[in-house]
Amino acid sequence: VYSAIYRRVSFWRLGIFLLIASTALAESADVTHEKLLVNRGFIEIAADKFNVDAQILSAIIFTERTLNYDWTDERLDVVLFSTWKQNSSIGFAQVKVKTAYFIERQFSDSTSVFYPGEKYEALLSVSQTKEELIAKLLSDSLNTCYAAAYLRLMSSRWEREGYPIHTRPEILGTLYSTGLFQRDGSERSPRTNPRANEFGSRVREAAALFQRNGLVTMEQPSGLISKTRFNRLTKCALWGLAFLLFIPSLVIVPMRWVNPEKSSYMLQQIFAGRKIHNMWTPLDEISPYLVLAVIAAEDAQFTKHSGFDVQQIKRALAHNRI
The missing domain is CATH 1.10.530 (Lysozyme)
Structure with a gap:
């Protein structure tokens, strides 16, 4: 999810750079x-x-x-x-x-x-x-x-x-x-x-x-x-x-208001770029299976791909449910 967001931010950075450079x-x-x-x-x-x-x-x-x-x-x-x-x-x-x-x-x-x-x-x-x-x-x-x-x-x-x-x-x-x-x-x-x-x-x-x-x-x-x-x-x-420092905040800060995924379906919705209702969700309402899946999916290459492997999370989610 964050990898996709990072790529989008990069495109914004490029666009803003070109706009500034043109002036x-x-x-x-x-x-x-x-x-x-x-x-x-x-x-x-x-x-x-x-x-x-x-x-x-x-x-x-x-x-x-x-x-x-x-x-x-x-x-x-x-x-x-x-x-x-x-x-x-x-x-x-x-x-x-x-x-x-x-x-x-x-x-x-x-x-x-x-x-x-x-x-x-x-x-x-x-x-x-x-x-x-x-x-x-x-x-x-x-x-x-x-x-x-x-x-x-x-x-x-x-x-x-x-x-x-x-x-x-x-x-x-x-x-x-x-x-x-x-x-x-x-x-x-x-x-x-x-x-x-x-x-x-x-x-x-x-x-x-x-x-x-x-x-x-x-x-x-x-x-x-x-x-x-x-x-x-x-x-x-x-x-x-200023833009390079501020733009990522504009993208990441609103994520605090995005409803955390309760299932693999919600995860797919986020990954597909679909709108999620903005609301706080208590931690105890999040599926424990999803929590375990996210933990299991985090790997040694996390810092390199700047996010989670969605497919791996889905596989881990299925494994934890079994």
Whole structure:
């Protein structure tokens, strides 16, 4: 029984390890840099269309991919949204589906506080179905346009209130990562001296490099993420250790509430993975034959197979009854 449980725990450990590892192994800086070069034309067109800084847009995409993008995103994000309605980030600039939906409507709603102005209104069409929207986000060129449009919404909103941020990559990056609304639904309102989060600070560093060296001749930016990657690996290692120590307890502790087997039939039920009623059973109510069978079945190899040999227990149970 415990051997089967141990194997199940091992699978859980493996799954959790892969999940944690995927967060630690975000896309490397040099790979992201190459992708920025490939999509440089899309970035410049989108930046020009929505009147945002191409270097800041590049820096935001760079930071998003090197901090948050990994191999699971490309394979699972569309599935998660289509199947479980998760608000997945999709595509080159990792734009969330619901964010893209929000962006489309702000560009066509002149009464919205985020409305960027009439000259931008015709630049985005409103998707009629989620499939249409996802198809747009899967296109690198259109995905980049949505990212640029998002920056335009932020810039227009803050500038209208007297707080221009179009030249502040750290604030645009912060809003890009946190969203325009708090958890309670209230807006992250424009204000004096807004603070940047870690993501925004990384965007500022990347933007400074892009602006100083240019995107094409930019030095390999490994220094930008070395500290962040170290922090991520450290956190993941600690979480991994916690899971490895804690998960077995989650599996074994509930066994105290599993009704102890009173017969070989109950033993077979447990071994087959079937549900047993959770209740305490006094020791004197357990079949003495089963107790003797378990004792008889324990052998010198117990520590190696991490559990009891169910078949041997059944044979010993039959022998003790005779």
